[in-house]
Amino acid sequence: MTSPLNHVLNALDQLVLEVIDSKTGTVKLIGGDNLWVGDLFPQSRGRDTFVIDDETPFLHDFLHDARQVWREPRDARLKSGFWTEITKNKSELHLEAIAIKKEQRNLLVIANQQEEFKLHQHTKQLARELLLSNDRLFLQNEYLHTRLLSIFKQPSEHSALPVALTNIIENAEFAVVIVDDNLTTIVENSAAQSLFEENKPFHSQPSNPIEIILKLMKNQLPEYDRILSTKSNWNGELCWMSPPATLKWLKISFYPVKNKLNKLENWIVFANDISTIKYLVQRNEQLALQDMLTELPNRFSFWQTLEKHIASATPFYLLYVDINNFRRHNEFYGHDEGDKLLVEFGKRLKNEIKASDFIARVGGDEFAIILANLDNQKSCEIAIQRIFSHIKKPFTTSKAEDFNISISIGAASFPHDAQTAEELMKFVDLSAYNGKKSNKNSLQFYSQSMKDASHQAIQIENELRRAIENDEFELFLQPIVNLANNKIEKAEALIRWNHPKKGMVGPDKFIPVAEKSELIIAIGEWVISRACQLVKQINELGYRIKISMNLSSAQVTDRNLFSYLHTCVNNYQVDPYLLELEVTEGVLVDDYSVANKLLSKVRTIGMSVSVDDFGTGYSSLSYLKQLPLDFIKIDRSFIKDIVSDDNDKAIVRAVIAMAHNLNLCVIAEGVETEEQLNFLTDNSCNSVQGYLFSRPVKFTDFIELLQH
Numbered sequence: 001m002t003s004p005l006n007h008v009l010n011a012l013d014q015l016v017l018e019v020i021d022s023k024t025g026t027v028k029l030i031g032g033d034n035l036w037v038g039d040l041f042p043q044s045r046g047r048d049t050f051v052i053d054d055e056t057p058f059l060h061d062f063l064h065d066a067r068q069v070w071r072e073p074r075d076a077r078l079k080s081g082f083w084t085e086i087t088k089n090k091s092e093l094h095l096e097a098i099a100i101k102k103e104q105r106n107l108l109v110i111a112n113q114q115e116e117f118k119l120h121q122h123t124k125q126l127a128r129e130l131l132l133s134n135d136r137l138f139l140q141n142e143y144l145h146t147r148l149l150s151i152f153k154q155p156s157e158h159s160a161l162p163v164a165l166t167n168i169i170e171n172a173e174f175a176v177v178i179v180d181d182n183l184t185t186i187v188e189n190s191a192a193q194s195l196f197e198e199n200k201p202f203h204s205q206p207s208n209p210i211e212i213i214l215k216l217m218k219n220q221l222p223e224y225d226r227i228l229s230t231k232s233n234w235n236g237e238l239c240w241m242s243p244p245a246t247l248k249w250l251k252i253s254f255y256p257v258k259n260k261l262n263k264l265e266n267w268i269v270f271a272n273d274i275s276t277i278k279y280l281v282q283r284n285e286q287l288a289l290q291d292m293l294t295e296l297p298n299r300f301s302f303w304q305t306l307e308k309h310i311a312s313a314t315p316f317y318l319l320y321v322d323i324n325n326f327r328r329h330n331e332f333y334g335h336d337e338g339d340k341l342l343v344e345f346g347k348r349l350k351n352e353i354k355a356s357d358f359i360a361r362v363g364g365d366e367f368a369i370i371l372a373n374l375d376n377q378k379s380c381e382i383a384i385q386r387i388f389s390h391i392k393k394p395f396t397t398s399k400a401e402d403f404n405i406s407i408s409i410g411a412a413s414f415p416h417d418a419q420t421a422e423e424l425m426k427f428v429d430l431s432a433y434n435g436k437k438s439n440k441n442s443l444q445f446y447s448q449s450m451k452d453a454s455h456q457a458i459q460i461e462n463e464l465r466r467a468i469e470n471d472e473f474e475l476f477l478q479p480i481v482n483l484a485n486n487k488i489e490k491a492e493a494l495i496r497w498n499h500p501k502k503g504m505v506g507p508d509k510f511i512p513v514a515e516k517s518e519l520i521i522a523i524g525e526w527v528i529s530r531a532c533q534l535v536k537q538i539n540e541l542g543y544r545i546k547i548s549m550n551l552s553s554a555q556v557t558d559r560n561l562f563s564y565l566h567t568c569v570n571n572y573q574v575d576p577y578l579l580e581l582e583v584t585e586g587v588l589v590d591d592y593s594v595a596n597k598l599l600s601k602v603r604t605i606g607m608s609v610s611v612d613d614f615g616t617g618y619s620s621l622s623y624l625k626q627l628p629l630d631f632i633k634i635d636r637s638f639i640k641d642i643v644s645d646d647n648d649k650a651i652v653r654a655v656i657a658m659a660h661n662l663n664l665c666v667i668a669e670g671v672e673t674e675e676q677l678n679f680l681t682d683n684s685c686n687s688v689q690g691y692l693f694s695r696p697v698k699f700t701d702f703i704e705l706l707q708h
Contacts, residue, residue, distance in 0.1 A: 006031055012111065014329045019106035022067045024059070025052040032378050037110055038661060039087040042097075059097060059110075066099030082113060139255055140180050141270050141425040144172060148268055152257050175271035177210050178654045181264045185210050195250075196240075213252060213269060215399055216240055222425035226433065229458070230538040231256040231264050235364055237274065237299070249278040260522040261465050291361040293339055294346035302360035309358075310414060315375035319368065319384070320410040320428035321349065322436055326365035329405070337397050341405070344395055352386045367427075373455065375413070377445060384409055388441050408436040410448040458690050463499070464510060468522050472498050475530050476696035477547070479705055480667060480689040481682055484672075488706060490546035490580065492689065492698045493531050495523070515552055523563055524555045532572040534699060535579065548580035548610060553587045562601045576606035582633070584612045588623050596627055603628045610667065614656065624662055632659045637672025643675045649684070653683055660684070 028038070028049045031587055033530025037044065042049040054060045062080045069078045073350040080097040084322055087093060091258075099109040102521030106542040120156045147168060169176040176191035179185050188209060196207040204398035218224050234254040241247050246500030251274045257266040289301035295303070309316055323329075323345065330338040342365065350359050358370040361635045378643060387409070394402040418424045427446040434450060435442030444450060467473060493707075497505040514520040525681060531547045538545050555561055569576050581602060588595050588611065601611050610631035615638055624632075634655055642648045659666045668680050680688055 006033065008382060012036055013114070014111045017067075017108040017109055017110070022039055022063070022070045022106060023035055025063050026050070027052060027344070034092075034112065036093055037153060038084060039089060039091060040110075042088065056085055058085065058097075062097055062099075066097075066108065069099045069101050071660075074104070075101055082117065100108070121389060141174070141272075144169070144176070144270070145253070145255055145268060146469045148407045149179070149255075149257065152200050152266065153617045164345040165175070173608050174207060175269075175273075179210050179267045179269065183210060183214060183267065184417045186266070191269065194272055195248075195364065209271070210269065212240065213238070213250075213271065216250070222422045223429045226426070226430055227254065230314050230433070231258060231262075232433075236584075244294065247275075248273055249275045258518065260525070262461065262517045262519045262522075263465065264385050289447070290481060294343050294361050296346050296350065297358070297360040297365075299362040302358075303421065305358050305360070306368075306370065307370065309370055310419070310421055313415075315374060315414060315416075317371040317374045317380045317383075317411055317413050318424045318428050319371065320425070321367040321369065321387075321434045322408045322410075322432045322514050323365040323442075323594075324406045324408055324436060327402075333397055333403075341395055345391075345405075346388050352390050353383070365384075368425075375411070380411060380413070380426060381443070383454065384411070384443055388443075391441070408431050408432045408442045410435070410446065429605070430532075450601055457516070460510060460513045461519065464497075464514055464517070464519050464523075467497060468519065468526065469500070472500065473523070473526055473530075474698070475527065475534060476698060477534070477702040478696040479694050480548075480687050480690055481693050481703070482687050483685060488545065489687065490548060491584070491697075491702060492548050492550075493527060493534075495527055505636055511552075514553060518554060520552045521558055524552065524558075524561075528565060529568050532574050532577065536572050538703070538706075539574070539578065541703065541706075544575075544578065545706070546578050546580050547580050550582045550612060551587070556583060556587050556598060562598060565602060565607075566605065576602075577608070580610060580631075582610050582612040585623070586613055588627060592623060592627075600630045603630075615651065624658075624664070630667045631667055631686075633667045633669055634685075639668050639670045639680075639690075642679055643673070649679070652680075652685075656683055656685055 009032040013034060014032050015034065015037055017027040018030050022028040026049055029044060033464075036053075040056060041050060041052070043053070043055075051064060052059060059080075062383065080099075082094060082096050085093045087096060094113050096109075096111050096113050097638055098109045100109060148165065151165065151168065151227060163640045165178055166189075169178075169187070169189045172189055172191060174660040175189065175195045177185060177188040177192050185208070187616045189471055193207065196209045196212055217227075217234075220238055221227070221234075221236070223234070226232065233256070234252075235251060236248045238250045238252055239247070240250055251272040253268075253270040255268040255270075256264055259267060264388070276395055289297055289304075291298040306318070317517070322340075326338065329341065342361070346361060346367065348358070353359060353369060359370070360368050362368045371380060388407075391405065391407055394404055396402055410428035412418060412424050412427040412431065414424060417427055418525045431444035431446045431450065434453075435444045474496050476494045476496055478494060479488040480492060481487065482489040495506075495511075497508055497510055499505050511523075512518070514523050527549055529708050531549050537547070538547075551561075566577075569579070581599070583595060583599070603609060608630040609628060610633055611629060612633050613635045614632045615635050632655065634652060638648050638651055638655075640648075642652055656666050665686040667687040667689065668676075668685050669689055671677055671680065671688045671692050672690060676690075677688060677692060697705070
């Protein structure tokens with residue numbers, strides 16, 4: 001070893017060992033005499049040769065893999081990767097080893113990577129700090145989004161709207177653009193112009209932020225068409241390249257503003273420059289392909305891997321996994337707990353797939369999985385059921401509180417469903433979206449029929465909007481009979497759609513579409529208004545009959561519901577005692593605090609409250625004693641076989657006894673036979689409804705029932 005080369009090795013902070021005996025780990029130092037060599041190998045002092053022992057455990061283990069290289073008949077090499085050694089004098093060495101076979105010589109090169117390690121850690125720390133800053137901006141986004149929505153919902157002259165919006169958004173630290181339903185800018189802040197400022201000598205025209213954002217979304221997002229057609233929220237990252245000098249990474253938030261008829265009126269668009277984070281990440285190859293939070297591969301890595309799988313022409317299934325109601329979880333537990341959930345969720349998904357499969361975090365609460373070498377749906381379903389089973393187990397907060405989540409999974413196969421990465425992502429995104437609003441674990445495989453059903457739902461939504469505008473609905477009433485005096489004491493209001501072409505349409509055909517499209521708010525308000533009119537007409541005929549109305553979960557969480565109820569009561573001058581709200585127990589459990597607040601308010605003005613479909617799917621009964629309730633309606637599924645099924649008999653008896661102990665009255669639904677009626681009478685049920693007495697009928701027919 002020449003002295004100049006030895007100086008070079010010292011300058012590079014490296015040493016070169018020749019392996020004398022690979023079996024025993026006997027080596028000879030032939031180059032490099034840095035001070036840390038003695039700290040790492042104290043046994044080398046004063047010796048020509050020495051043995052690498054388990055005092056350096058990582059290096060000792062690496063020798064097992066290195067022996068394979070040294071046994072090779074031709075030149076070869078193997079890297080160890082980075083590791084840290086703590087020496088006897090407590091100093092830290094950040095090292096990397098390379099086993100080399102060169103011209104029949106076995107060599108081991110060890111490099112001290114102290115500077116690279118510091119740079120790597122510094123890069124990570126800067127990225128973390130910037131991510132925290134980004135989180136702060138995210139919270140500002142959420143606050144500003146809520147504030148702007150409240151302004152849009154306020155009754156005001158449209159001409160005054162831009163002034164109010166400008167005053168709110170101008171002080172934002174990020175770009176804000178408000179556009180109309182045609183994507184034409186109404187107002188934008190100065191930060192938007194600054195963010196999208198281009199090199200003036202090459203661009204004489206002023207920048208148009210919304211045009212740039214829409215062009216980027218269309219070119220980079222497979223879900224672009226779905227976002228616009230379904231008027232959905234979207235959050236994600238886009239890369240803006242505009243020659244000769246512009247290259248920026250942007251964090252974009254895209255929010256729709258809709259009226260009560262679910263008509264799109266505006267889009268609210270936020271944009272943040274996250275280029276610094278991206279550049280820091282790209283300084284480290286691992287970070288460039290890794291999601292900083294979950295340490296899973298990121299969206300960029302996912303697209304690379306997806307393209308490779310497609311290029312290999314080997315069949316596989318692509319899964320798109322979305323956490324239901326993740327935003328609500330963040331609001332309830334806080335963003336730190338939301339991050340904790342994402343990390344744990346990612347680990348669970350990874351544990352349930354094979355080593356040959358691939359998982360990545362591709363969005364806020366969205367994950368993509370490639371199930372490799374899979375060409376039949378049955379095998380895919382088995383893999384997904386493993387995921388569902390693992391996700392059903394409770395998650396735990398930092399305060400040891402258990403909670404459960406549900407997920408929506410969209411699935412598509414290559415090459416059966418699509419032959420390109422963009423098409424596959426479009427299809428799995430649409431599939432997951434179709435199942436998402438059920439709020440339960442759902443799996444949707446892409447199919448043409450599913451696509452057709454989606455188009456049909458859009459058609460029904462458009463027809464529903466016209467139905468609201470043209471007053472095509474009608475309320476039918478089903479009597480509820482008091483068993484104490486065998487008289488009709490109230491009626492349940494059930495909506496029907498008098499379609500101009502299809503005739504009378506039942507709620508099961510259109511209410512699910514109304515709930516998904518948020519038209520349920522407008523339809524619910526129509527029901528409330530019409531029920532108040534009917535109560536007044538019945539009262540004027542001399543009958544004090546209570547009318548009960550069903551509330552959906554969207555209505556329960558609608559901030560304007562109580563105000564609307566109160567206004568209708570005053571406008572029609574009806575006794576609030578003659579109105580009742582029916583809420584399913586699922587809504588009570590899912591939205592407990594909101595439901596509690598609403599139901600407490602309605603009872604203060606004299607309205608009553610009943611729990612509909614009691615006993616279907618929920619085991620916790622604590623809400624019965626905590627919420628302001630008056631009635632329990634036993635679901636018809638328990639009444640159907642009550643005469644022949646001993647279990648149903650026991651359940652109904654228990655429910656009646658429990659309700660009475662809580663000072664609640666009981667109504668049995670679906671009573672169709674005298675035998676069912678006799679059992680309920682004998683067991684002190686308060687009221688019944690069902691075909692034994694009457695089907696739901698038109699208002700005039702209901703009046704005839706009262707008169708008999």
